Amino acid sequence: MRNKGLLATGVVLSAALAAGPGLAANLDATSTVDAVTVYPDGATVTRVIALDLPAGDSTAIAKDFPLGFDAASLRVEGDAGAKLTIGTVDAKPPRAAPPVNLPEIDKRIEALKDERANLDGAIAAALARKKFAERFAEASPAGLGEKGEARPIAEWRSAFAAVAEEVGQADAAIRDAERKQREIDREVTRLQADRAAKPPSKMEVQIELSAAAATKARLRVTYAVRNARWVPLYDARLDTSAKDRKPTLELVRRAEIQQSTGEDWSDVALSVSTVRTGRGGSAPELRTVIAQYPPPPAPPMAQLGTLADKTARLRAVEPQAPVAAAPEAKRAEERETAVEIGAYQTAFRLPGRVSIGTNDGAKSLRISTAAITPELIIRAAPVADPTAYLEASFTQGEDAPLLPGKVSIYRDGMFVGSSRLATAGKDETVRLGFGADDKVKVERSVIKRNEGSAGLIVTTAKIDERAFKTTVRNAHDFPVKVAIQDQLPVSENEEIVVEMLPSTTPPTATNVRDRRGVTEWVVDAKPGETKDISFAWRVRWPKDKTIVIQPSG
Numbered sequence: 001m002r003n004k005g006l007l008a009t010g011v012v013l014s015a016a017l018a019a020g021p022g023l024a025a026n027l028d029a030t031s032t033v034d035a036v037t038v039y040p041d042g043a044t045v046t047r048v049i050a051l052d053l054p055a056g057d058s059t060a061i062a063k064d065f066p067l068g069f070d071a072a073s074l075r076v077e078g079d080a081g082a083k084l085t086i087g088t089v090d091a092k093p094p095r096a097a098p099p100v101n102l103p104e105i106d107k108r109i110e111a112l113k114d115e116r117a118n119l120d121g122a123i124a125a126a127l128a129r130k131k132f133a134e135r136f137a138e139a140s141p142a143g144l145g146e147k148g149e150a151r152p153i154a155e156w157r158s159a160f161a162a163v164a165e166e167v168g169q170a171d172a173a174i175r176d177a178e179r180k181q182r183e184i185d186r187e188v189t190r191l192q193a194d195r196a197a198k199p200p201s202k203m204e205v206q207i208e209l210s211a212a213a214a215t216k217a218r219l220r221v222t223y224a225v226r227n228a229r230w231v232p233l234y235d236a237r238l239d240t241s242a243k244d245r246k247p248t249l250e251l252v253r254r255a256e257i258q259q260s261t262g263e264d265w266s267d268v269a270l271s272v273s274t275v276r277t278g279r280g281g282s283a284p285e286l287r288t289v290i291a292q293y294p295p296p297p298a299p300p301m302a303q304l305g306t307l308a309d310k311t312a313r314l315r316a317v318e319p320q321a322p323v324a325a326a327p328e329a330k331r332a333e334e335r336e337t338a339v340e341i342g343a344y345q346t347a348f349r350l351p352g353r354v355s356i357g358t359n360d361g362a363k364s365l366r367i368s369t370a371a372i373t374p375e376l377i378i379r380a381a382p383v384a385d386p387t388a389y390l391e392a393s394f395t396q397g398e399d400a401p402l403l404p405g406k407v408s409i410y411r412d413g414m415f416v417g418s419s420r421l422a423t424a425g426k427d428e429t430v431r432l433g434f435g436a437d438d439k440v441k442v443e444r445s446v447i448k449r450n451e452g453s454a455g456l457i458v459t460t461a462k463i464d465e466r467a468f469k470t471t472v473r474n475a476h477d478f479p480v481k482v483a484i485q486d487q488l489p490v491s492e493n494e495e496i497v498v499e500m501l502p503s504t505t506p507p508t509a510t511n512v513r514d515r516r517g518v519t520e521w522v523v524d525a526k527p528g529e530t531k532d533i534s535f536a537w538r539v540r541w542p543k544d545k546t547i548v549i550q551p552s553g
Contacts, residue, residue, distance in 0.1 A: 024057040031062045031221060035269040038257055041278040043228035049219040053080065053211040065091065065203040066225065066262040073224035076207055080217035087208030098195065105195045109188055116184045119177040130170035133163045228259035230272045232405035233364060234421055238392055238434050240376070241412050249374045249392055253367040255348065260359045270354040273347040274403060346400045370398065378437055378482045382444035382470055390434040396424045409434055439475040440482060444468055453543060462543050467503065467536035474525035483522045486535050489549050490517040496547060501536035
């Protein structure tokens, strides 16, 4: 019997030892943010977890992930010194746990409550002393002697002083006890808050792992967050001061990054991308658009006839009663989506490592710098403003497009204002204004304005004829190129005829940049030289009608 018992015990131990390595172990893990890619409407964060894995199955539990991340975007990859299989990945808020020092907190609360009860007794005793003294003061001192006789008046004052002293001491004791009770109440409230289970401030991520042998592993956990964004900024620095060389333009790209994800990005590899993750990945599906005659109106109720006729008529009308406004509303939404800029993808990886704290406000980081040789021109539109402005233009030669954003303008080291940069792809022309040029004077004057009628004998039409002269004077000690723009009225009715008169100085370009009627003259002005530009036009329309000349739109 003894041998059988030993044999049975050995079998149980062998089974336990065999089952031991197969039990999944829970491993507490700590993750650190290693890399971040920021988009205009979110970010992708990569955390790194270093583990010492035992052989067999285990579960890594990291409790330091932010609450606001997209759990559906969670992805895990990694490497190890032995074969490693990554199983299920789960994200959930950790359970609210009571504080570790809960027994000490409870003992402290109990002691404070006992102390408060003792103070209640002290307050009651002081109140009794005070009431006794007050009753003594209210009673007549006539019978205070040993035989009930009245005491001398001089002794009354001593009695009153004793009463006042007793009442004062009682009040002081009560105030001191009540003050201590208030302090105790505040301390008890704080301790009760400490003993309550705190709501989770982080997410818990559990990763099931299976290692062929004990090994070190490095996991990379990637997820998306929404409360982050970046916008492009630019510094444009134009140097025009040197006469012996061409002007130079330094264009600095910057990224203004802001995040409130609930986690600090400390010493991370940072990239910014133009991908808009919130727009989805597919183009909208369009529905069929039908052109048809409107359905016939329903007959009056009095003419519907019998119930069978009514039913037949209603059935005939029902298929022809679509809501016409619904497709229009959907098409409008699709058009709004179509005009968004984003038909490309560019990512900028910042050198080194960067730190950006949550809710720290916007942080501007330099992305790249381009040295450009621009073409300079003085541009003015005296019909609206006689001020001459310096403009630099260049061809965008980089593969990465220039994204729309705010530009800080510097001319010869001085800040002259801010502007907006439009989207520009490779080989497109970029124009940037660099402030007013006070040494180029532009004046526009009206030479002729004639409103009347046309016809040899009988008036057949009305006319409006105008002539202008624009004078450009270069006060620089070097030649400049000046572009003057003006407006020729545009007719959208065949009865209204617009013509440019022969006295006009031949323009360099018309309908500039597809703006109808915008006419431009480009002149070269030597130092101290004055140039005149003539511009005249005539509008003719039927005599029995009235027209207005006003800006479009």
